[in-house]
Amino acid sequence: MREQKRIGIVGGGILGMGLALRLSEKGFRVTLLEGTDEVGGLTKPCAIGDYTWDRFYHVILKSDTYLLDLLEQLRLSRALRWRRPKTGLLADGHIYSVSNIFEFLRFPPLGLADKIRFGLSIIHAARVHSYECLERVKAVDWLISHSGRKNFQKIWLPLLRSKLGRNDQVVSASFITGIIARLYAAKRSRLKEDHFGYVEGGYREILHRLQELLVSKGVEVRCKERPDLVTSNDGKVHLRSELSNMKALEVDAVVLTVSCPEILWFCQDLSPTERKRLQRVRYQSLVCVTVLLKKPLSRCYMTNITDSWVPFTGVIEMTNVMDSSHFGGNSLVYLPRYLAPEDPLLGMSDGAVVDEFISALKRVYAGIQEKDILALRLSRAAHALPLMTVNYSSECLLPTRTTLKNVFVANSTQISKGTMNVNEILGLAIRKSSEIERDMH
Secondary structure, three states: OOOOOEEEEEOOEHHHHHHHHHHHHOOOEEEEEEOOOOOEHHHOEEEEOOEEEEOOOOOEEOOOHHHHHHHHHOOOHHHEEEEOOEEEEEEOOEEEEOOOHHHHHOOOOOOHHHHHHHHHHHHHHHOOOOHHHHOOOEHHHHHHHHHOHHHHHHHHHHHHHHHHHHHHHOEEHHHHHHHHHHHHHOEOOOOOOEOEEEEOOHHHHHHHHHHHHHHHOOOEEEEOOOOOEEEEEOOEEEEEOOOOOOOOEEEOEEEEOOOHHHHHHHOOOOOHHHHHHHHHOOEEEEEEEEEEEOOOOOOEEEEEEOOOOOOOOEEEEHHHOOOHHHHOOOEEEEEEEEEOOOOHHHHOOHHHHHHHHHHHHHHHOOOOOHHHEEEEEEEEEEEEEEOOEOOHHHHOOOOOEOOOOOEEEOOHHHOOOOOOOHHHHHHHHHHHHHHHHHHHO
């Protein structure tokens, strides 16, 4: 009987957990190391007032096949709930509903010809299959070429800058088409309306079931343990830490699912070429103010922001997808902002960020008063979104296998033909687990 090989996975987010599941199913003995006190990464829950829900906003689409398959495996399919919420757009101080074709055709800031061209550009982006050629083109140039300069100036440029800051000039067309393709795939009805879903209990329930499944398959889950040194020699990979109480670990292979700066920090023996690729990857940080309100803001799940004075990227009213009874009939709202490294908001205190966001929220929704705010919470993520920059695959993308024997990389930067979300992360876990299995055998 072949000896069971042991694999360590560094990083207990959804990617690390997905890899642990698939590698354990392939017969490996897996140890999962997570530096914080619980697994889940960006999907971890948090308290907001007297309630607990996802720290950052997440929604499930009917096109999320990898995620839906996992929910079936976790016996959570029956806990799925679907709705068709509206989508809004803040432009020139007014919020417009643009939830279907007819509403978009009534959108006042654009003329009919511009609307038709905008719609055709969305369809074209959603049907792109060759991402390689798009990587050589800037997103701004592609959008101007396909949707026209007026559509670009009125809609695309404000949206890009609200999410990317100055990085709007360096991302490739594949980045924006990946986002469009996922959202377009969610539209199933004749009117092209969105179907959004959630699981009763949120990601707290999903993570609980997934961790139970991992343990049942023999996966060792170790929280509050993160190596700061990874070395490969004598046919083994050694993980240890001089900065924490982590027990030294010797494995046959290790998979690094953490961000590129972290890999650079504790994996010192990578080649100069590998280090250069890791250093070239650009990340967006994320701050998100979660607000519990006595009353709803609107009927929209997501309201995209094009007015430059608003400090947040969008308004996500989660209780327009899920039942507000989960929050005592109150409304749960997320106000996210993606930050480039030079954004001054990164240096602001939590209190200052919250004050600025809430002040703007009251301006956008004039009916909201201080007495309507029941609870507030600010969450931050330093490496929330890797950016697909121009020539990304040739200049930044790191292969699964490194030059260090049996040291592998599987992280979100390797999603080069889509957009980062839980479904794509789970798909990446499936692909990388198969690559690692072949390499180890």
